[in-house]
Amino acid sequence: MTLTPFVRHTGKCAALPRADVDTDQIVPKQFLKRVERTGFGPALFYDWRFRPDGSENPDFELNRPEAAGATILLAGANFGCGSSREHAVWALAEYGFRAIVAPSFADIFSANCCQNGLVAVRLPAAEIAELVRRCRGGGGGGEGGGGAYRLTVDLEQQRVDDGAGFSTKFSMEPYRREMLLRGLDEIGRTLLEEPRIAEFELSLRPSPPPR
Amino acid sequence: MTAPRTLFDKVWDAHVVHRFPEGPALLYVDLHLVHEVTSPQAFEGLRQAGRRVRRPERTVATVDHNVPTGDRSLPLDDPIAAKQLDALALNARAFGVELFDLASPRQGIVHVIGPELGLTQPGMVVVCGDSHTSTHGAFGAFALGIGTSEVEHVLATQCLVMSKPRTMEARFAGRRGPGVTAKDLILALIGRIGTAGAAGHVLEYTGEAIGALSMEERMTVCNMSIEAGARAGMIAPDETTFAYLEGRPRAPGHRDWGRAVLAWRQLPSDPGAAYDRRVDLDAAAVAPQVTWGTSPGMVTDITGYVPNPADFPTADERRAVERALAYMALTPGTPLEGLPIERVFVGSCTNARIEDLRAAAQVARGRRVAAGVRAMVVPGSQQVKAQGEREGLDRIFRAAGFEWRNAGCSLCLGMNADVLRRGERCASTSNRNFEGRQGAGGRTHLMSPAMAAAAAVAGRLVDVREWS
Numbered sequence: 001m002t003l004t005p006f007v008r009h010t011g012k013c014a015a016l017p018r019a020d021v022d023t024d025q026i027v028p029k030q031f032l033k034r035v036e037r038t039g040f041g042p043a044l045f046y047d048w049r050f051r052p053d054g055s056e057n058p059d060f061e062l063n064r065p066e067a068a069g070a071t072i073l074l075a076g077a078n079f080g081c082g083s084s085r086e087h088a089v090w091a092l093a094e095y096g097f098r099a100i101v102a103p104s105f106a107d108i109f110s111a112n113c114c115q116n117g118l119v120a121v122r123l124p125a126a127e128i129a130e131l132v133r134r135c136r137g138g139g140g141g142g143e144g145g146g147g148a149y150r151l152t153v154d155l156e157q158q159r160v161d162d163g164a165g166f167s168t169k170f171s172m173e174p175y176r177r178e179m180l181l182r183g184l185d186e187i188g189r190t191l192l193e194e195p196r197i198a199e200f201e202l203s204l205r206p207s208p209p210p211r
Numbered sequence: 212m213t214a215p216r217t218l219f220d221k222v223w224d225a226h227v228v229h230r231f232p233e234g235p236a237l238l239y240v241d242l243h244l245v246h247e248v249t250s251p252q253a254f255e256g257l258r259q260a261g262r263r264v265r266r267p268e269r270t271v272a273t274v275d276h277n278v279p280t281g282d283r284s285l286p287l288d289d290p291i292a293a294k295q296l297d298a299l300a301l302n303a304r305a306f307g308v309e310l311f312d313l314a315s316p317r318q319g320i321v322h323v324i325g326p327e328l329g330l331t332q333p334g335m336v337v338v339c340g341d342s343h344t345s346t347h348g349a350f351g352a353f354a355l356g357i358g359t360s361e362v363e364h365v366l367a368t369q370c371l372v373m374s375k376p377r378t379m380e381a382r383f384a385g386r387r388g389p390g391v392t393a394k395d396l397i398l399a400l401i402g403r404i405g406t407a408g409a410a411g412h413v414l415e416y417t418g419e420a421i422g423a424l425s426m427e428e429r430m431t432v433c434n435m436s437i438e439a440g441a442r443a444g445m446i447a448p449d450e451t452t453f454a455y456l457e458g459r460p461r462a463p464g465h466r467d468w469g470r471a472v473l474a475w476r477q478l479p480s481d482p483g484a485a486y487d488r489r490v491d492l493d494a495a496a497v498a499p500q501v502t503w504g505t506s507p508g509m510v511t512d513i514t515g516y517v518p519n520p521a522d523f524p525t526a527d528e529r530r531a532v533e534r535a536l537a538y539m540a541l542t543p544g545t546p547l548e549g550l551p552i553e554r555v556f557v558g559s560c561t562n563a564r565i566e567d568l569r570a571a572a573q574v575a576r577g578r579r580v581a582a583g584v585r586a587m588v589v590p591g592s593q594q595v596k597a598q599g600e601r602e603g604l605d606r607i608f609r610a611a612g613f614e615w616r617n618a619g620c621s622l623c624l625g626m627n628a629d630v631l632r633r634g635e636r637c638a639s640t641s642n643r644n645f646e647g648r649q650g651a652g653g654r655t656h657l658m659s660p661a662m663a664a665a666a667a668v669a670g671r672l673v674d675v676r677e678w679s
Contacts, residue, residue, distance in 0.1 A: 018534070019527050020406055020506050024645045029626045033277060033291040035251035035298045037359075047647045052633060076527065078407040081440065082645060083624075084342040085249065086358035107410060107442050108342060108356055111373075115360035173374060175233035186360070187262070190368045193229050193237055197265075197370060200228045200239055 003117040005183035008154040009098045011071030015132045016061045021075060022082035023109065027091045040087050041094030072151050074131050075102040080109025089116045099153045101160065103128055114176045117183060121153055121160060121170050134166060155181055215481035217378050218447050219413045222353040222478070226336045228370055235374040241335040241352075243365050244321045245272035245308065247299040248626070249340030253363035254302040265369040267307040271330060272299060274312055275320045277626040280589050280616035283313060292627065306366075319592020319618040322346040322560040326430065327594055329459025333448035333475040338365055343560045343642065344443075345436040349429035350456075351448035351478050353413065356437065376442040377487040379412040383420035385495035390676035392570070393428035394562060394640070394659040396420065396492070397435040398500035402510040404490055409441035412488065415480065416446050420494030426455040427564045434561045435642050438507040447479035499675055501547050502644045502657040504535035509644070511547065513662065513674045519543035538646050539654050540634075547672055550656070554637035555586035555667035556649070557613075557660050559623035562640035563591030565598050567660040571640075572604045574664035574678065580612035581670030587614045587629065589621040613667065625650045638666035 031043035048060045056063050062070070073092070079102040080088060089112045092100065099119040113120040123131075135149040152161045155177060161167040179186065190197075216224070229237040243266075250272070257263070264270055277292040279285075287293040296313070303310035311317045317324060322343050325331045331347040337354035338344060340362040347354035357371065365371055381400055401408070414436050416429075424432065429446050436444025453472055456462045463471040498512035509532070511518070520532040520543070536543065541550075557563070557571045568590060580586045588608050590596035596618055599605055605615045622629040623641035631637055631653025640663050641648075644655035656672065665675045 017527075019531050020508075022506075022643075022645045024624075024643070024648050028647055028651070029624050032248050032626060033289075033295050035255070035295055037252045037255075047651050052652065078410070078440065081406055082342065082437075082643060084340060084356040084358055086252075086340075086360060089358070104407060104410065106407070106440065107376075108358060111361065112358035115358060173234065175231060175235045175372070175374070178233055186372060187260070187364050187367050190237060190364065190370060190372060194368075196229045196237070197239070197368060201369075204239075 003183035006098070006117055006119050006180045007156050008152060009071065010150060010152040011098060012069055012148045013072045013074055013131070013135045013151050014062055014067035014070035015074040015135045017074065017076050017128070017132045019076040020078045020081055023080055023085050023088040024082055026080065026088035027085060032085060032087055037090055038094065040091035044091040044095045066148065069096070071096055071098045072153060073097050073100045074128060074135060075100055077103040077125065079105050081106040084108045086112045086115070089113055089118055093118050101128065101131065101153070114179055115186065117180060119153060119155060119180055123160065123168060123170055127168055130166065134162060215484040217480040217484045217486060218351055218415055218445055218478055219353060219378050220484070222334055222336065222351070223375060225334065231372070235372050238336060238371045238373055240338050240365050240369055240371055241269060242325070242330055242337045243270045244325055244337065244339035244344070245270060245362070246276055246321050246339070246341065247274045247295045248276040249359050250302065250362055251295060251298045252359050253340070253366055254306065256363040257306070257366055262367045264306040264308060264366045269369060270308045270366065271325070272303050272308050272310040273318055273321050273324055274299060275618070276620045276624065278313060278619040279627050280619045280621045280629060283617055316593050316597070319594065320560045320563065320620055322434065323564060323591030323595065326350065326426070327459070327592055329456055329462030332456065332462065333452060334478050338371060342437045343434050345441065346430050346434040346560055348433040348436065348443050348445040349426060350452055351445060351475070353443055353445065355443045377412045379409050379414050379441070379488040379490065380486040381414050381416050381490050381492065383416065383418040383492050383494045385420060385493050386423065387420055387494045387497060390499055390661065391497055392659040392661065393424055393431040395497050395500045396494060397432045398502070398507065398510045398657065399497045400490070400492060401435065401439045401507050402500070403492065404439055406438060406506050406508040407440040409436065409439040412441055414439065414441040414444040415486070416444060418494070421446060422449065425566060426451060427566045430564065431561055435507065438642060448475045449479070499659060499662055501662070501672060502655070503539065503541060503547060504532065505538055505644055505646050506535070507642065507644060507657060509535055510657070513548055513672065515547055517541045517543050517545040517547065548674055550636070550672045551670060552636045552638045552656070552666055552672065553584060554631055554635050555584060555663050556589070556622040556637055556639040556641060557663050558587065558589030558591070558621050559641035560591065560620070561642045562660050563589060563595065565595050567640065568595065568599050568604050569602070571660040571664035572607045574661050574675065575611040575613060575668065576607050578611055578668045580667045584667055584670050586612065586667040587616060587622060589616045589629070590618050592618045611668070622649050624648060638663045638672060
């Protein structure tokens with residue numbers, strides 16, 4: 001699968017500053033029966049977005065008017081913990097998110113993000129708190145303005161900037177950054193090393209589990 | 212002389228095919244386990260790119276997540292679930308992968324059947340599109356959950372690209388007390404270090420209390436490594452491991468056994484090997500554990516109380532606890548012992564092996580499930596179910612009013628018809644008490660099989676140590 005490269009993105013922010021948001025919340029299990037990679041956007045945060053009677057829950061952060069059209073999610077620590085379901089990343093991406101900014105991510109979730117061109121930006125908790133404060137204050141500068149708080153995530157420069165005084169560097173594993181910047185197909189890349197894999201397999205013992 | 216290495220270092224080093232200049236390694240995968248929920252998109256990806264499964268003989272599939280646990284002679288009444296099962300059958304056939312389907316006497320939860328078949332062996336790298344793959348670390352394998360894109364990557368290349376995680380030793384000194392199980396040890400650890408406490412690390416469980424565990428108990432401990440945020444959990448292989456494996460259908464046969472054991476004996480961490488971090492627990496001080504919140508780290512002794520949000524140090528924690536208590540409908544200061552429950556689930560890849568069922572049956576024997584309580588026993592595999600029936604456990608459970616069902620993930624994640632209704636409170640032997648995990652609006656309390664069985668009989672949470 002070839003991905004759209006991510007170099008930099010400017011977009012509207014939504015804040016969901018809760019710790020330990022698990023992938024069961026991001027996509028509840030009743031939506032995992034699809035055999036496609038698509039169709040998960042409507043399932044995103046389903047049990048939080050909708051009340052038991054199916055109506056929208058106006059108190060949920062993403063349902064507030066100022067969150068409409070957000071492409072950058074400000075989140076809490078250990079975001080994406082729990083189940084390995086990549087459906088969580090597919091749902092976030094299909095809903096429109098291009099980047100998640102949080103103090104920390106669960107390991108499997110951040111690997112899944114990278115495989116789908118969704119940028120997981122790690123910033124210190126104090127900086128996230130400041131971003132959430134600015135986001136909730138609305139406005140902010142940056143292009144667009146108009147009540148929405150906008151951020152630029154620049155993967156090339158590894159910088160997050162709101163054009164209104166908040167600017168900070170972030171770090172990312174070079175391999176992942178490269179994959180995202182170039183929209184690389186990881187399988188294609190690994191298959192370039194096929195002779196090494198074949199050579200390694202020759203050295204294996206004992207032989208594969210018998211049938 | 213080479214520097215002393217940990218168990219994890221040894222397994223890692225033996226599987227590095229290549230180091231990419233940017234840092235990560237190309238790691239060879241010995242065993243790839245596949246199930247119906249996280250694989251269809253991966254097989255479809257192969258198909259679209261015209262790729263094959265590189266090593267079908269190292270790939271084994273089963274159905275577990277969304278299978279019904281009731282009558283198997285009936286067709287599935289969920290057409291979308293049926294489509295997913297059909298997709299796996301089709302993919303297994305098309306790509307030459309062995310499948311244990313619903314009709315197979317070997318069908319079961321993927322993390323139960325791998326060890327049961329002897330597929331999981333010390334020193335292996337094992338992956339599966341499921342976070343509880345950490346279970347297999349009980350054998351001294353490096354076993355980790357991966358996403359669907361990585362499933363596709365492993366199918367196509369038999370390798371995984373990853374940066375080497377750090378190591379963390381969790382040392383359990385002393386001996387656990389009566390009524391205290393492997394489940395209590397791991398819950399106590401998660402309560403201590405938190406749900407992200409081992410993030411970025413591979414946990415190695417060591418110490419007297421770990422060495423004393425059976426293989427099945429070790430699997431319970433390693434299973435919940437992911438709930439501590441760890442990339443994987445491992446326990447050094449020893450005589451207990453070898454005795455469990457010997458004679459299993461896919462374990463090395465008689466001719467290769469001696470050589471295999473010789474190699475496995477080299478795996479335990481060398482004396483003086485350095486871990487990046489270490490945490491110490493006194494097993495003797497661990498009491499039966501019960502979760503009170505919506506994250507496995509929200510756990511305390513059965514003799515404890517629902518905490519007060521005001522007692523937590525940070526604003527984030529106070530908010531999280533307030534949310535959890537609102538969801539769980541619990542008031543600070545309430546004793547956990549005596550909390551009424553409506554549902555009981557004995558099952559899941561954490562606690563549905565034969566020893567777990569025996570422990571629950573021992574409590575249930577000659578007793579009755581309390582009025583108004585629905586209690587289910589869902590064996591981890593059809594083999595466990597058959598073994599339970601040979602031992603008469605099914606009769607004990609049924610006589611006590613428990614349902615005795617077919618194997619699958621069932622109420623652990625509620626993808627099939629086995630779900631909690633809104634507001635129901637459940638004593639569960641599973642691994643996650645997340646909001647809605649067992650059904651939207653359902654309230655989960657995690658605990659050991661004996662504790663769950665005792666709760667079923669009492670109709671409320673009880674301390675199994677005072678139960679005989």
